[in-house]
Amino acid sequence: MRIIGLDMHRAFAEAVALEDGVYKRIGRIGMTRDHLRAFAETLHPTDHVIVEATGNATAVLEILAPKVERVAVANPFQVHLIARAKTRTDKIDARVLAQLYAAGFLPEVWIPDEAPLARRRQVTRRNQLVKSRVRLKLIAQSILHAPLGPRCPHADLFGGKGRAWMLAQKLPDDERAAIVSHLAECDRQTEALKLVERDIAEVALDDVSVKRLMTIPGIDMVVAVGVMAAIGRIDRFASPDKLVAYFGLTPSVRQSGDGPARHGRISKRGRSHARHLLVEAAWQTVRNPGPMRAFYERVKGRRGPHVAAVAVARKLAVPTWHMLTKGEDYAWGRPALMARKLRSLELTAGKPARNGQKGSAYDDTLPERRRAEREQVEQSGRAYRRLTEHWRRQGSQKGAGAANEERR
Template structure:
């Protein structure tokens, strides 16, 4: 059995082979499909292990090499650097280090997502990039208005008729050209976003876990898909705390010697987009009734709304772990609201409209004020029960470690 360490770069990969306790340099090969397959056919055997760090093209390299070896191991690059820091750093040393760490069973590994999860992640990333670009263009248009002492336009200049609105404003010709160019690009990206939303909606409708997470009142398909794409297989996390840590929502901890532990801001490690989606969902939940809203406002009254949003996002992560691990929907789901969200998702996916049909669908209930009021009254009752339950809780200060020499 051999252990092959690969230090992968954009154009080449450096190879080190560990066999019988000895590491040998095996040169390098180009990073293109034919060269990777040629290396695999020539140098690899079915009982070998290949070790490489996670990079942008890791998934493709892994899938090309897997048929030729016993196992392909993906290393966490940040943790590898923390473990094997060296003043002398070369590609050959990095490749050899990966092989040695794996042989010593001291290699911090990264989970390899399935092709289905990879597709989810690409869809989420595409949508995120489009939204980011559109937000940037909107801000540039607003900056032009601000420079000319014009009041902020709240959406009127962004739509299909916004071009005429822009042209009617007293803006110098050179800035007008810039604003119109931004507007036209905004319309083009809007069409791309609609296509991305349709593709995401089609995948979401086929995923029972998306529907399950949508039973949480403040979670829509975009939030659910983003979280599921980041998490992948929930069985990877043995506890909800492991998922919270993976999403970077756990507080950082500093402790040394006999001093008590100091808890700081959240770590911000892991999947940043999923973390942002959960925080966004937390703000949505704050504006609607329910126990999660009561939790948000309880924390907000003590620590401020920003802290409350992060704390609610962390509670959502714990809730999601339990729902996915146990295969259960949210206990306090609002049925009419859920059907409304699912119908909106179907329309985004391109399903035919049922307007004018003889038999209304289940999503129609949410348009009835009596149904909405009934659901709202019920969830307000649940919120009051939560407030009563936590009313007499007393926070205990953290236990401090006793100083040496004191009893």
């Protein structure tokens, strides 16, 4: 069996083969489909090929996988941690990949199927459009702030009234032309964003896992689809802690010898976009009654709001694992609120409006129905507070006892 390590770049890849303990340089391979197909024809059916996770790794796998026994994708960050070297060349990097795989120490990356890959591309495309729109709006605001102009009296600067006020300000001709250009580009990207969200919503309508995550108050279609795109298959994670670590929400720990363990900030290693989505969802979740809000208030009193929001994001990852693994909805969900989310999902997907008809989302517009659902969920929040108050009393008593022992 040959083990072939590929150190890939944008224009070429360096290939090194390991066979019977002997390393042999194969040479450079052009990173085009024609060159890779020609290289694939020289491989044996028993070969194992090792590549690093890069932007073009999926296309390389598509070409090489049918010709060899296995193609493994390595985590480049962990590979560099394991095999640090002062002297680094493409040949050495390719050799390290083959050597780690042969020794069984290669940190591999899970490669999703076509459906999860398409979902990840859609989520990435939407994120790029959102960031681009924010950038355009910030540029327009900076143009207005530069001449020390007045504040906009309207809530939405980029709404109809806000735009009319913006264009009525006294600005140089070039600055006014720049604002008009940025507004036009922002409108164009808004239409592109609607198309991308429509495609995402069409897939989400048929995805049971996405709708299951949406039963959690504060999680909408964007967060649910983004989280599911990052997870892929939930059976990849043996426990909730594995999923939390995959999102980079576990606190860092430092300990040496008999000294106490020191816990620091979260690791931020893993799917960063999914982590950001969970943190944003946490801010919305804590606005709703329930145990998550009670937990947020308890942590907020000790560590502040931002640390508490990250802690809630970690808490959201734990029920996510249980819900997807057990096939159950969120225990403290609100049916009327969920019906409104589903109706919004249908409209985003392009389903026709039902004007004048009372659908399942109508219940969420009734104050008494919303009040009844919130009261039911608030019971769980009160139960959590009673439980944690007992923890605090117990902890304070232990602390007081310890202090008395020290005084003695």
